[in-house]
Amino acid sequence: MNADPTTTLTEAAAPHARHASVTGGDPTDPQGALNELDHGPNTLDATIVLPCYNEGPHVLQELDRITKAMDASGFRYELLVIDDKSTDNTLQVLQEALPRFPRMRLMPFQRNGGSGTARRIGSAEAYGRIVVWTDADMTYPNDRIPEFIQYLVDHPETDQVVGARTTEQGTHKFLRVPAKWVIRKVAETLAGTKIPDLNSGLRAFRRDVSLPYLRLLPPGFSCVTTITLSFLSNQHTVDYLPIDYAKRAGTSKFHFVRDAYRYILQVLRMVMYFNPIKVLMPLALVLLGVGVVKAVVDVVIYFFRITTNSLLLIVTGLLIASVALLADLIVRSRAD
Numbered sequence: 001m002n003a004d005p006t007t008t009l010t011e012a013a014a015p016h017a018r019h020a021s022v023t024g025g026d027p028t029d030p031q032g033a034l035n036e037l038d039h040g041p042n043t044l045d046a047t048i049v050l051p052c053y054n055e056g057p058h059v060l061q062e063l064d065r066i067t068k069a070m071d072a073s074g075f076r077y078e079l080l081v082i083d084d085k086s087t088d089n090t091l092q093v094l095q096e097a098l099p100r101f102p103r104m105r106l107m108p109f110q111r112n113g114g115s116g117t118a119r120r121i122g123s124a125e126a127y128g129r130i131v132v133w134t135d136a137d138m139t140y141p142n143d144r145i146p147e148f149i150q151y152l153v154d155h156p157e158t159d160q161v162v163g164a165r166t167t168e169q170g171t172h173k174f175l176r177v178p179a180k181w182v183i184r185k186v187a188e189t190l191a192g193t194k195i196p197d198l199n200s201g202l203r204a205f206r207r208d209v210s211l212p213y214l215r216l217l218p219p220g221f222s223c224v225t226t227i228t229l230s231f232l233s234n235q236h237t238v239d240y241l242p243i244d245y246a247k248r249a250g251t252s253k254f255h256f257v258r259d260a261y262r263y264i265l266q267v268l269r270m271v272m273y274f275n276p277i278k279v280l281m282p283l284a285l286v287l288l289g290v291g292v293v294k295a296v297v298d299v300v301i302y303f304f305r306i307t308t309n310s311l312l313l314i315v316t317g318l319l320i321a322s323v324a325l326l327a328d329l330i331v332r333s334r335a336d
Helices: 005-013 059-073 090-100 115-124 142-154 173-191 207-214 223-233 256-274 276-301 308-335
Strands: 044-052 077-083 104-108 128-133 160-165 203-206 238-243
Touching: 044 059, 044 115, 044 142, 059 077, 059 090, 059 142, 077 090, 077 115, 090 104, 115 128, 115 207, 115 223, 128 142, 128 207, 142 160, 142 203, 142 238, 160 223, 173 223, 173 256, 203 207, 203 223, 207 223, 223 238, 223 256, 256 276, 256 308, 276 308
Parallel strands: 044 077, 044 128, 077 104, 160 238
Antiparallel strands: 128 203, 160 203
16 A cells, blocks of 8 residues: 555544543553553554444443453453444443543544444554454453454464354344345355355454555444455455354344445445456456357348347447456556
């Protein structure tokens, strides 16, 4: 990449996180509060990025669960909690909880940016060498976060580890399950590898590896799909750990039709961004093949005359093939 992604993302964060983040606890606290030595990239083992939007009734339970597991793990960490301009009392609850959680850093947004925006800015501003994404709605086994961090420590060849859900507890289950299966199969075909869970919200990855791809993250839920495909499309090793998935607390922010459409669009966009020839060339070859076969039939039936439809199919196939080759050339030159 030509631009420095860290600088770009820090500048992009400004409209949302106008105020500096606030840390919890007392710097002299024996429990290990964040201090000036922990400020800056790669000064900690891990950063847990926790976006919150209207999670007031249960967010303290999630904070307790995460901090207890991380405190027992021995990792030096921070819990970066981002309030995405909640309309309930989430921000107030988090502010009052700061003294209780010495490893917590609170970043309130000035306007709602979406979970993808929160994760993008949180990852860019993280102090940890490993970044963990999860949700604050009690669905993911956040007490297992140290296991994900330890996995990356034990497997230096792996750049991302994703929690692969073994159950489906979301809303619109009868629609979500087949839709997610279809989207996952499309992604597997385009990415050229098996993907047990394309859009799991619980994952850990190496921050330095992720920086060039953070600018690609969309503002909504499909950010998790984007970071998965970004790593896979660039030959980074992604492993999976099976996890349970509980029923969410509070009200779901997932809208089936809108978000399913965005997932599909994001899958195609990501593969087009990194490997456009894989999307466009099959379509071009199909059109060319059909056009040539139809032209041969036309020659036989109409005594060496080719119909307009046949020519249109052939020309369209050639145009798409040309665009595919040109797009592939642009991608390769950008990578160089």
